[in-house]
Ligand code: SF4
């Protein structure tokens with residue numbers, strides 16, 4: 001396309017069995033783990049968010 | 057919902073259209089940005105003038121491209137609602153191992169670590185009963201989490217060790233996986249503690265605020281002496297042995313250091329590569345509080361930090377800033393995104409006396425959401441249901457917010473503390489959240505350079 005470059009196609013998993021709850025909990029308060037779900041990974045998928053330099 | 061935003065990289069503007077419901081991110085040119093924003097949002101006066109100057113031919117061309125994206129489900133995607141399961145299972149627990157602290161940080165929400173309760177240390181018996189409660193209520197959940205929190209957990213280190221040993225053995229015997237985290241101010245992080253935490257903790261969180269003068273002004277011992285030198289020295293030692301295992305340095309920024317990008321970079325300069333800096337959450341009247349009027353400065357700092365972040369991540373000083381980390385490929389499912397922290401629903405906090413609260417921030421408050429006690433075996437399922445009902449769908453503001461799948465509806469404790477309503481988000485945090493998210497998306501685009 002001339003005007004639009006799609007960086008990421010759909011990334012929200014809405015289908016199938018969702019909500020198994022096996023992923024990390026994610027407090028976002030200032031005094032705690034400071035994780036929003038934006039930086040969480042699905043426990044059932046292999047690849048994790050880029051927490052290490054090697055895997056960026 | 058389509059959210060159009062800009063980001064300035066190396067002095068040049070980048071334009072984005074973000075399809076909230078599908079999660080698709082488009083890097084567009086300025087003309088397409090204006091057409092998109094005109095179509096899905098509201099142009100500013102200045103943008104309107106520019107939009108008017110785009111030729112009809114170009115506008116048509118852009119409309120065609122947008123139409124194609126819409127038909128592929130990558131733009132203006134309608135919302136699909138999902139069921140949010142509630143099983144009543146508990147999977148994570150915050151153990152208030154110690155309601156006491158060796159520091160007197162001015163901004164501590166827990167009032168010197170005491171939570172407005174008498175100074176107290178959790179016994180092994182209470183810790184064991186708490187873990188038993190977790191195991192018994194974890195149902196089919198395999199992955200369980202426990203975090204040691206205070207006050208200062210290392211002031212009750214012997215019981216931390218006993219509780220961890222008990223938890224790991226019991227988990228093994230019933231075929232579950234239990235992970236432990238400990239948050240410390242670093243003062244008591246001696247060689248023996250470093251060795252133990254490195255071996256036993258899945259994650260270790262050390263609180264340092266950045267620059268010495270910033271840290272020492274607020275993170276002081278009872279006699280008023282700053283704790284920076286000792287915390288930094290110990291944190292560096294810990295970092296040296298930690299390797300690739302999980303840890304992070306977390307700090308708080310306040311009215312005293314609205315130029316917090318310097319603090320994040322200072323931590324990186326000290327050799328840390330996992331860094332989080334959070335805005336303090338305090339009532340407006342506190343001298344340390346961040347106000348609406350500070351937002352422009354806060355945004356400016358996030359933007360400044362993001363530019364330096366992109367640079368540093370290309371070289372030796374690579375680091376992660378928690379609020380810029382975003383997983384656009386393998387993030388959690390939508391159910392998780394819509395429910396967030398799970399406080400009171402699948403996550404609870406237990407105090408030294410065994411009292412159960414929805415999370416650490418509700419402990420020692422007005423007691424409204426006291427849930428029970430692990431020693432007496434009480435647990436209020438009605439409160440659990442109330443908290444299970446807190447999600448993006450149940451919050452009016454969040455439903456309309458472009459950040460909803462990343463923020464998950466914010467912190468229920470902040471909502472309650474500021475608005476006396478679990479479902480009314482704390483607006484100042486929302487604004488910062490949305491800005492950080494825009495920066496994170498732009499960083500992702502710059503680092504990944506384009507196509508999916
Ligand atoms: S930023 Fe605020 S309005 Fe948006 S989802 Fe989070 S809590 Fe809700």
Ligand code: SF4
Nearest residue numbers: 027028029397415467
């Ligand atoms: S309610 Fe707030 S402080 Fe409590 S666990 Fe959730 S995000 Fe954290």
